[in-house]
Amino acid sequence: MKFTKAFTVLILVFILSCSVFIFSACDGSADSSAKGAVYEENFTPTKDKAMILIPGLMASALFNAETDEAIWSPKGFLNLVGEFDDNLSALDAKYEGNTYNNSDYDKEKQRLLQDLLIKYMGCDDNGVPNTTVRVANMSSENPTDAFGGMGYLYKDLYAKYREQYDVVVWQYDWRQSNVESARHLEEFIDKCGWSKVQFYTHSMGGIVVSNYLKDAANRSRVELFMPFGAPLLGSMDAVTNLFSEEALAFVKDLFKGMGMDFNLAEVARLIPSVYELLPTKEFFELYGEGDSPIFINGQPATYSQFMDSLLTQSWVKGSDGEVKDFIKNLEAYQDAFFVNASYDSKNGVWVEDSNSEQKVHVSQLVPTQYVIGVGKFTVNRSHLVGEDTVSEDYTDQDKTEIDASGSIFSNYIGVTGGQGNGKVFIRDYETGIFRGLGDGTVPAYSASCGQPLDSSNCLLVYGVKHGPLLNDSVDSINGYCPAYLTGLAYIDEVVPNYVAKTDAELVLSDVNGSGRPQNVNAVSDEIKITAITVGSIMTVAAVAVVLTFILTKNKRKTKDNSAD
Numbered sequence: 001m002k003f004t005k006a007f008t009v010l011i012l013v014f015i016l017s018c019s020v021f022i023f024s025a026c027d028g029s030a031d032s033s034a035k036g037a038v039y040e041e042n043f044t045p046t047k048d049k050a051m052i053l054i055p056g057l058m059a060s061a062l063f064n065a066e067t068d069e070a071i072w073s074p075k076g077f078l079n080l081v082g083e084f085d086d087n088l089s090a091l092d093a094k095y096e097g098n099t100y101n102n103s104d105y106d107k108e109k110q111r112l113l114q115d116l117l118i119k120y121m122g123c124d125d126n127g128v129p130n131t132t133v134r135v136a137n138m139s140s141e142n143p144t145d146a147f148g149g150m151g152y153l154y155k156d157l158y159a160k161y162r163e164q165y166d167v168v169v170w171q172y173d174w175r176q177s178n179v180e181s182a183r184h185l186e187e188f189i190d191k192c193g194w195s196k197v198q199f200y201t202h203s204m205g206g207i208v209v210s211n212y213l214k215d216a217a218n219r220s221r222v223e224l225f226m227p228f229g230a231p232l233l234g235s236m237d238a239v240t241n242l243f244s245e246e247a248l249a250f251v252k253d254l255f256k257g258m259g260m261d262f263n264l265a266e267v268a269r270l271i272p273s274v275y276e277l278l279p280t281k282e283f284f285e286l287y288g289e290g291d292s293p294i295f296i297n298g299q300p301a302t303y304s305q306f307m308d309s310l311l312t313q314s315w316v317k318g319s320d321g322e323v324k325d326f327i328k329n330l331e332a333y334q335d336a337f338f339v340n341a342s343y344d345s346k347n348g349v350w351v352e353d354s355n356s357e358q359k360v361h362v363s364q365l366v367p368t369q370y371v372i373g374v375g376k377f378t379v380n381r382s383h384l385v386g387e388d389t390v391s392e393d394y395t396d397q398d399k400t401e402i403d404a405s406g407s408i409f410s411n412y413i414g415v416t417g418g419q420g421n422g423k424v425f426i427r428d429y430e431t432g433i434f435r436g437l438g439d440g441t442v443p444a445y446s447a448s449c450g451q452p453l454d455s456s457n458c459l460l461v462y463g464v465k466h467g468p469l470l471n472d473s474v475d476s477i478n479g480y481c482p483a484y485l486t487g488l489a490y491i492d493e494v495v496p497n498y499v500a501k502t503d504a505e506l507v508l509s510d511v512n513g514s515g516r517p518q519n520v521n522a523v524s525d526e527i528k529i530t531a532i533t534v535g536s537i538m539t540v541a542a543v544a545v546v547l548t549f550i551l552t553k554n555k556r557k558t559k560d561n562s563a564d
Helices: 002-024 074-095 103-121 151-161 178-192 205-212 236-243 249-258 303-312 330-335 487-498 525-563
Strands: 049-054 062-064 070-072 133-135 166-169 196-202 222-228 294-296 338-344 349-352 359-361 370-374 382-384 401-403 433-435 458-462 473-475 479-481
Touching: 049 151, 049 178, 049 205, 070 074, 070 103, 074 103, 151 166, 151 487, 178 205, 196 205, 205 222, 222 487, 236 382, 294 303, 303 330, 370 487, 458 487
Parallel strands: 049 166, 049 196, 196 222, 222 370, 294 382, 370 458
Antiparallel strands: 062 070, 062 133, 338 349, 338 359, 401 433, 473 479
């Protein structure tokens, strides 16, 4: 009797568990309660290989994971402005018209936008973003990224290689550590099952990929890596972003119309990825004796002195008074990009070799073509003065002359007054002489991993600023900048050398749009109907078992009572 009862209960628990499991299959929504970003779940790979485009810092669109409203994109800025207006109205109501010449009101008002940006852009002491987001993907309204920066390259590659490759713009939560973003990238590639991948990145997107390349197994998958203006050895702009109120000038310009005076360095200091853009030890080694990219109180600093100075700043500490781990471990993070390797002269490649004393950047262990901007004045020295202050002036900008003669842009040298119906005006093309070893943001030797700029895999772009390096874009100083004068000019020259064109590579035709997303992880109506039907049957069965057990038990009890 006891055995029968126990067995019945076990069967009941099993059936009810199965019912709950099956009904849960009907919920195709992502878990927005999890810490961190919610990434692409619905992409349908249709090829064995992929071309993956990855934008830079702040160039991926982010959506509130709970409301799915854009919080970082052109549309997202309008939502932020709307939230700011709501907060301002609440503040006005709090003071009930007593706002004129009220220092308390003025102080709170000054914090409104600051706190809003910290809420959506900042991270906690552990480097986890304050607000959980859904990252834009190929199903999004603007699948080529938040600001269209990858759009031109995407259209070009998709038009030429869609039958051999899935062409994807992979966006990420740029607020978190690039290590975390690389982990999500690896998961995405593994999930899609691509045997080979090519990476085309802009700016910090190259740092995400470099973190991916730290794993030798990941390096074996890479067919081509083409970083456009990647600060592989760091950028002096990161120093400004952390030590100066001129931080994140791009964001400041977007909101200056509000007439608000706020310190974006406070926001930048809460973003782990900004710290990861600081100059590396290898960047310091590019400077001669008695010189340095960083001067502290007028004296050239070594890398160690700079790191020591960073760790003494009050703003690197968490709520517990200790230096935050992602800052404390920054040197180890940077060192991990460099591995022991030896040069295979026969094949002309670097090969990982634990017995070698030579170290190279991980990007040098895969087929990489570095696209490097030159000809724009770029800060190459920053002066730290006391706590919280950085100064730069015109003399701190590199003004080295560089000649574009003999480059793929030579046909445009000698043009006076413009080219192409007067739309183009890159003034330095009149002589072909450009000044500045960088693109205005990233020093040239950082983008080349310290390699000589005339190396065979270093592709120079002349007179184009950092933003338009891989885009047909508007340059506020030089006017309209067409694709044929940007890094995109190298696509047709480089990519065919890395793309197999045999019929065996044509896995599928373009019937499904070659990797355009389909909602495969969302549960289909047929599956939902089946799940509901089976779940209902099993639930009815469970109820029947319970009723049978109860009735049988009552019947036996009645029979026993009658016998008494």
